[in-house]
Amino acid sequence: MQLKNPDLLRHQCLINGQWLSATEGGVIEVTNPANGELVGVVPKMGKAETAVAIEGANVAFQAWREYTAKERGTLLRKWFDLIMANQADLALIMTIEQGKPLAESMGEIAFAAAYVDWFAEEGKRVYGDLIPATQRNRQLVVMKEPVGVCAAVTPWNFPAAMITRKAAPALAAGCTIVIKPASQTPFSALALCYLAEQAGIPAGVINVVTGDSGAIGTELSTNPTVRKLSFTGSTSVGIKLMEQSASTVKKVTMELGGNAPFIVFNDADLDAAVEGAIVSKFRNSGQTCVCANRILVQEGVYEEFIKRFTIAVNALKLGNGMEPGVTSGPVIDAKAVKFMTALVDDAKAKGGKIVAGGKVGDLPGTFFEPTLVAYASEDMRVAKEEIFGPIAPVFAFKDEADAIRLANDTEYGLACYLYTNDNKRIWKMSSKLEYGMVGINVSLVATEVAPFGGMKASGVGREGSKYGIDDYLEIKYLCIET
Numbered sequence: 385m386q387l388k389n390p391d392l393l394r395h396q397c398l399i400n401g402q403w404l405s406a407t408e409g410g411v412i413e414v415t416n417p418a419n420g421e422l423v424g425v426v427p428k429m430g431k432a433e434t435a436v437a438i439e440g441a442n443v444a445f446q447a448w449r450e451y452t453a454k455e456r457g458t459l460l461r462k463w464f465d466l467i468m469a470n471q472a473d474l475a476l477i478m479t480i481e482q483g484k485p486l487a488e489s490m491g492e493i494a495f496a497a498a499y500v501d502w503f504a505e506e507g508k509r510v511y512g513d514l515i516p517a518t519q520r521n522r523q524l525v526v527m528k529e530p531v532g533v534c535a536a537v538t539p540w541n542f543p544a545a546m547i548t549r550k551a552a553p554a555l556a557a558g559c560t561i562v563i564k565p566a567s568q569t570p571f572s573a574l575a576l577c578y579l580a581e582q583a584g585i586p587a588g589v590i591n592v593v594t595g596d597s598g599a600i601g602t603e604l605s606t607n608p609t610v611r612k613l614s615f616t617g618s619t620s621v622g623i624k625l626m627e628q629s630a631s632t633v634k635k636v637t638m639e640l641g642g643n644a645p646f647i648v649f650n651d652a653d654l655d656a657a658v659e660g661a662i663v664s665k666f667r668n669s670g671q672t673c674v675c676a677n678r679i680l681v682q683e684g685v686y687e688e689f690i691k692r693f694t695i696a697v698n699a700l701k702l703g704n705g706m707e708p709g710v711t712s713g714p715v716i717d718a719k720a721v722k723f724m725t726a727l728v729d730d731a732k733a734k735g736g737k738i739v740a741g742g743k744v745g746d747l748p749g750t751f752f753e754p755t756l757v758a759y760a761s762e763d764m765r766v767a768k769e770e771i772f773g774p775i776a777p778v779f780a781f782k783d784e785a786d787a788i789r790l791a792n793d794t795e796y797g798l799a800c801y802l803y804t805n806d807n808k809r810i811w812k813m814s815s816k817l818e819y820g821m822v823g824i825n826v827s828l829v830a831t832e833v834a835p836f837g838g839m840k841a842s843g844v845g846r847e848g849s850k851y852g853i854d855d856y857l858e859i860k861y862l863c864i865e866t
């Protein structure tokens with residue numbers, strides 16, 4: 385890996401300002417999903433190292449909370465500047481360990497940096513209240529204080545943005561944090577924390593522990609010093625972490641799975657809908673929690689949509705994300721390839737028609753072709769399960785009532801998309817769709833200035849926006865005799 389700044393490629397974890405190997409010397413191998421080549425190794429840490437990191441974060445918290453919001457903001461701004469100055473190297477690390485095309489990695493690094501920039505400012509707007517008392521000689525004051533030591537467990541699909549989306553509000557609020565990145569993509573996390581150290585963020589404020597997910601996760605979720613845990617990943621693991629966090633009554637933010645409907649009405653701009661479906665479905669090879677998981681097209685335009693969408697899917701270029709022009713990289717591992725094959729076989733067995741792709745990619749890594757399943761039906765696995773890969777099932781619906789029924793027929797409630805030019809329908813549908821985020825003639829909704837999150841099995845809490853810092857704060861009410 386040819387980096388301009390070789391110091392970014394870290395093979396140890398940052399704990400209390402020290403770069404450490406695992407106590408027992410174990411390592412985890414990280415491979416490139418595009419070709420199976422070894423990228424490098426990181427420490428295989430566990431409960432003991434995690435406990436040390438938590439204790440160090442607690443010591444650091446005592447001083448960090450005394451910094452003014454402006455002082456913390458200045459350091460976060462320096463972190464932002466260093467992330468952007470190293471964008472190309474960070475993107476290269478991401479593509480090699482995660483597989484997404486280099487252009488997408490460049491975009492994610494800018495997206496990750498945007499959260500740091502946003503919360504560098506937002507920390508300075510954590511206001512309290514003075515409440516008119518109901519009794520004479522009383523002053524009622526509301527203060528907001530940092531919750532303390534926080535934990536973050538993050539996924540492989542956005543190895544940088546999911547870290548800064550948690551670390552930036554935590555640090556801006558005056559908290560400290562211990563991060564457990566996905567074992568598939570640790571180098572992005574380690575590089576980001578190296579840059580935080582270079583920005584002058586004090587030792588112990590931000591820590592990274594790589595290794596045994598179960599052991600590290602159990603310590604993070606049960607250690608009483610940790611007051612807040614933020615997780616992005618599968619609903620099953622999220623539930624487990626919520627259960628484990630309950631024993632010490634932690635605040636939790638859970639960004640979990642999704643099953644996004646992408647609804648196209650007869651009156652929609654079909655070219656815009658096709659373009660939006662390509663972006664929403666095939667970004668990161670379909671491995672995002674907000675990807676279009678079910679494409680619902682009204683009967684009047686179904687055949688025309690399939691015709692245009694087939695052309696667009698066949699125009700996607702599958703390959704190594706380092707190659708110019710590649711739009712679709714590998715899926716994360718062989719397990720994902722096997723899952724995609726099972727979903728396609730199930731759809732075919734239940735009457736679906738594979739009009740594009742449908743096969744394992746004929747490339748050295750873990751590739752699956754961008755796939756279009758026409759004439760999808762509700763009894764198929766792709767109707768109920770989070771695909772998390774490059775398969776686009778297209779279902780037909782009759783009218784608004786049918787679209788709402790189909791769209792809400794899932795335990796998830798994260799993102800959904802609506803393509804129509806009827807304003808009355810937009811407001812009526814938006815109020816009935818059981819999702820935390822609604823894209824209306826828009827297929828990419830995530831931004832640092834808006835609340836990201838959902839309901840039902842998609843989790844609790846919001847990240848980003850002015851709402852994203854609240855869960856890193858405690859409200860303290862003072863009742864003062866005057």
Ligand SMILES: NC(=O)C1=CN([C@@H]2O[C@H](COP(=O)(O)OP(=O)(O)OC[C@H]3O[C@@H](n4cnc5c(N)ncnc54)[C@H](O)[C@@H]3O)[C@@H](O)[C@H]2O)C=CC1
Pocket residue numbers: 537538539540541564565566567597598599600601602616617618619621622624625639640641642672673770771772
């Ligand atoms: N909502 C989202 O953005 C994401 C959703 N997913 C969903 O999860 C499915 C599986 O993907 P995975 O990466 O395997 O997700 P996962 O939920 O297994 O892993 C996410 C993170 O949790 C950690 N983890 C796993 N088991 C843990 C435990 N017992 N205690 C503490 N931490 C633990 C992993 O090491 C990783 O850092 C995907 O197919 C997709 O459906 C996965 C990634 C992101």
Ligand SMILES: O=C(O)[C@H](O)CS(=O)(=O)O
Pocket residue numbers: 541542545546616671672673674829830836
């Ligand atoms: O976890 C994810 O899939 C991301 O949150 C999706 S996004 O924020 O990049 O849209």
